[in-house]
Amino acid sequence: xxxxxxxxxxxxxxxxxxxxxxxxxQTFGKLGNKQLxxxxxxxxxxxxxxxxxxxxxxxxxxxxxxxxxxxxxxDFIHRDDQTVLVLQSKYLGEGKSVxxxxxxxxxxxxDRLRDDRFTKNPRLAEAVxxxxxxxxxFVLKFITLGTITGQARDQADTEPRFPSAxxxxxxxxxxxxxxxxxxxxxxxxxxxxxxxxxCELVAAGRRGSRTPIIELDVGPYPSxxxxxxxxxxxxxxxxxxxxxxxxxIRNYLGNTATNKLLTASLRDEPSHFYYxxxxxxxxxxxxxxxxxxxxxxxxxxxxxxxxxRALAKAASRQQGRRPTQDALILLRITQAxxxxxxxxxxxxxxxxxxxxxxxxxxxxxRSNDPIHADLKRRFDxxxxxxxxxxxxxxxxxxxxxxxxxxxxxxxxxxxxxxxxWDPTHFSARTSFLFDESEMGGYRWVFGxxxxxxxxxxxxxxxxxxxxxWLSVAFGEQLRLDKPGAADNLEKAxxxxxxxxxxxxxxxxxxxxxxxxxxxxLRKTYKGDWEFGxxxxxxxxxxxxEAAKGILVYKYKEAASQPGFVHRNWMRxxxxxxxxxxxVRTAPITTVKREGSS
Numbered sequence: 001x002x003x004x005x006x007x008x009x010x011x012x013x014x015x016x017x018x019x020x021x022x023x024x025x026q027t028f029g030k031l032g033n034k035q036l037x038x039x040x041x042x043x044x045x046x047x048x049x050x051x052x053x054x055x056x057x058x059x060x061x062x063x064x065x066x067x068x069x070x071x072x073x074x075d076f077i078h079r080d081d082q083t084v085l086v087l088q089s090k091y092l093g094e095g096k097s098v099x100x101x102x103x104x105x106x107x108x109x110x111d112r113l114r115d116d117r118f119t120k121n122p123r124l125a126e127a128v129x130x131x132x133x134x135x136x137x138f139v140l141k142f143i144t145l146g147t148i149t150g151q152a153r154d155q156a157d158t159e160p161r162f163p164s165a166x167x168x169x170x171x172x173x174x175x176x177x178x179x180x181x182x183x184x185x186x187x188x189x190x191x192x193x194x195x196x197x198x199c200e201l202v203a204a205g206r207r208g209s210r211t212p213i214i215e216l217d218v219g220p221y222p223s224x225x226x227x228x229x230x231x232x233x234x235x236x237x238x239x240x241x242x243x244x245x246x247x248x249i250r251n252y253l254g255n256t257a258t259n260k261l262l263t264a265s266l267r268d269e270p271s272h273f274y275y276x277x278x279x280x281x282x283x284x285x286x287x288x289x290x291x292x293x294x295x296x297x298x299x300x301x302x303x304x305x306x307x308x309r310a311l312a313k314a315a316s317r318q319q320g321r322r323p324t325q326d327a328l329i330l331l332r333i334t335q336a337x338x339x340x341x342x343x344x345x346x347x348x349x350x351x352x353x354x355x356x357x358x359x360x361x362x363x364x365x366r367s368n369d370p371i372h373a374d375l376k377r378r379f380d381x382x383x384x385x386x387x388x389x390x391x392x393x394x395x396x397x398x399x400x401x402x403x404x405x406x407x408x409x410x411x412x413x414x415x416x417x418x419x420x421w422d423p424t425h426f427s428a429r430t431s432f433l434f435d436e437s438e439m440g441g442y443r444w445v446f447g448x449x450x451x452x453x454x455x456x457x458x459x460x461x462x463x464x465x466x467x468x469w470l471s472v473a474f475g476e477q478l479r480l481d482k483p484g485a486a487d488n489l490e491k492a493x494x495x496x497x498x499x500x501x502x503x504x505x506x507x508x509x510x511x512x513x514x515x516x517x518x519x520x521l522r523k524t525y526k527g528d529w530e531f532g533x534x535x536x537x538x539x540x541x542x543x544x545e546a547a548k549g550i551l552v553y554k555y556k557e558a559a560s561q562p563g564f565v566h567r568n569w570m571r572x573x574x575x576x577x578x579x580x581x582x583v584r585t586a587p588i589t590t591v592k593r594e595g596s597s
Contacts, residue, residue: 010189012181013094013145019043036091038067041075044087044143044181051188055408056085059475059496066124072112073105077127081431083137092146100151103175106142107160110171114163126567130428133167141174148177187241199236199299203292204229204328210292222287223334226294230266230273230327233280234315236299237308245305262310270326279330280304283350287335296333302350366434367394370454371446372409378461379407384469384527407468413445414498415471416464419505420444423498427571462525463518469527470540471501477531477544492566493555494548499570499579503547506583511590520596539593546591554579 017028020039024031031039045056056064056078064078076087088106090098112118113128120128148156156175162168176184203210204227214225237244265276285298301308311327334350366372372393379391388404391412413433414426425441426432436442436452447453453460474497485491494500508517529536531544558569558578569575 010182010186012178012185015047015185016040016043016145019047033091034067037075037089038065040089040091040143040145041065041067041087044089044141045076048181048184048188049085055410057408057411063123063495064127066121066127068121068123070119070121071124072118072120073109074113074124077124079127079130079136079428081429082132082135083139084131086138086140088140088142090142090144090146092144094145096146097150098142098144098146098148098152098177100155103142103148103152103155106140106175107155107173109140110163110167129567136170138167138171139174140171141176143176143181145178145181147179148175183241197297199296201226201228201232201294201296201331203227207292213289213292213294215289221334221336223332224287224289224294226331226333227274227328228331230311230329231315233308233329233331234312237312244299244301244308262307263314266311266314266327273327274329277307277329278304279332280307281350282331282333283336284333285335287333294333299333366436366442367409369393369446369452371452371456374453374455375461378456379465382465382526411471412464412468413441415468415501416445417441418498418501419467419471422576423496423502424571424573424576427498459522462522465525465527466521466523467501469524469529470504470521471497472527473531473540474500474504474544474547477541481548489556489559490552492559493552495570499575500544500547500551502576503550503579503583504543506580507543507546507550507588507591510583510588511592512596520593535594539591542591546589550579550583550588554582 016039020031020036020043021028023039023042024035026035042061045061050056060078061076064076066077067075073088074086075089076085078085086109088109090102092098114133142156153175156173159168160173162171203213205211211227216223216225262277265273269276280301281303282296283300283302284296286296288295307329311329336350372391376391376393379389382389384405389407390401390404391407391409392401393409410430410433414430417423417426417433421441421444433441433445443449443452446456456464478494478497478500482491482494485494508521509515511517512520524536524540529540531537532541554575555569558564558575559566
């Protein structure tokens with residue numbers, strides 16, 4: 001940046017206003033408090049959470065949004081792979097403050113969730129029924145654009161009381177006011193950018209007697225090991241924040257208990273921190289060792305984000321001399337610049353093998369697989385409704401794709417598996433879709449069932465692309481149909497698009513007496529059709545109506561039986577068998593594309 005220029009930084013309140021106006025299609029001044037609070041929840045999920053974690057789709061958001069009577073002080077609750085995200089949003093105007101009572105109420109949410117004497121609204125009750133309070137991990141966030149100061153901030157920084165000590169080790173509470181929400185927003189958007197230029201790291205010790213640097217240059221990838229004062233890393237983190245972790249597949253998937261131990265060791269025994277910690281692994285585009293220091297270009301932390309954040313947190317909480325000034329840490333840096341060819345594969349292997357902790361989700365490992373680069377290339381060749389199509393195999397700043405139609409990897413995987421196999425296996429465990437073992441779905445979604453493709457065969461790409469655009473149309477039509485549902489049972493049956501998509505495949509198999517529909521479907525892979533218009537659009541609308549009618553009929557039939565439970569029906573293998581048998585034997589209307597054989 002040139003001297004004299006000033007770059008305007010993103011502020012959460014400034015970013016929130018256009019976001020909520022666009023969502024509700026109203027000017028900001030006409031929005032009520034309920035809309036503003038819902039908008040704040042959506043803003044956090046879409047603009048921050050989805051950049052740092054496996055994204056929550058619009059459909060899943062609607063299911064997780066429980067703000068209504070008897071919500072027990074919760075606006076949003078979403079469970080995936082044994083992690084439960086709980087959000088409470090409180091919109092406040094500029095200069096307004098959160099009260100002590102607001103903080104205390106949120107900190108006691110477990111008392112209400114686990115007590116049957118508190119009435120839960122139906123959507124909250126469904127969500128809580130899926131939670132395993134003895135095993136799941138909980139991340140609870142109180143979100144406001146106001147301020148949290150004085151007694152309220154003191155209370156927010158106080159360890160809350162938990163129903164059990166075992167639960168305490170699996171819970172994180174975060175209280176984000178306007179300033180802290182701004183920090184998270186900036187961190188999320190920085191994640192896609194990486195850090196520019198050179199970074200200098202000086203070995204620990206006094207000048208003239210610094211700790212030696214071990215330099216390894218025995219192969220094509222130069223590497224070095226250096227011990228540095230932790231304070232250097234704290235300053236680096238404060239400057240670049242999460243731009244340091246662009247390649248770190250774990251990123252925010254930290255463990256509260258581990259963080260507490262790290263912080264405790266820094267506070268109580270900073271001189272022993274080096275012995276207690278495994279160190280930090282990094283990659284760099286270019287690496288140069290000069291006497292007592294290392295010059296690294298494009299430095300990226302690939303394992304150790306949790307350690308680095310714990311260091312920064314400990315430094316910010318201490319007065320006077322910080323414990324990070326006495327703590328040393330081991331740093332390993334390897335030069336691997338290129339994303340492609342042998343060096344790219346080597347770099348991906350380093351990232352993968354440096355992240356083998358059990359808490360890592362299977363989906364985190366998959367984003368660098370060659371198949372996703374190939375899918376990105378194939379989708380880049382297309383336009384949809386005059387917009388560029390961008391396939392997203394990993395989290396990225398949505399601003400960088402503004403104006404484009406995006407295809408998130410998890411949503412694509414769900415659509416493919418739901419249509420070709422079944423819609424229940426991934427309902428509460430997204431990682432199933434990225435599990436490459438024989439028990440997982442990864443090799444079926446992105447391979448031939450035996451192995452994962454490196455490059456996708458043309459016929460298979462066309463099939464998967466066609467399924468994706470069909471799922472988009474089904475989702476859009478469901479959102480239009482749900483508000484006008486004939487009754488609550490019909491509305492409940494249309495919860496998500498995955499079951500209608502699965503039923504549509506069953507109807508096609510019945511209509512074409514086998515898999516003859518596949519060639520017809522592949523012809524639609526560009527998505528250059530309009531729902532209900534012309535040959536393809538009319539075909540798909542009839543298919544949607546047939547699938548919807550079957551689903552509503554079977555759901556109401558099941559709901560009339562004693563002991564019916566909505567969530568069990570939506571996720572049960574018996575439901576799949578029942579739908580298969582019905583479509584196979586019932587006198588349903590077949591649906592073929594006009595002119596097809």
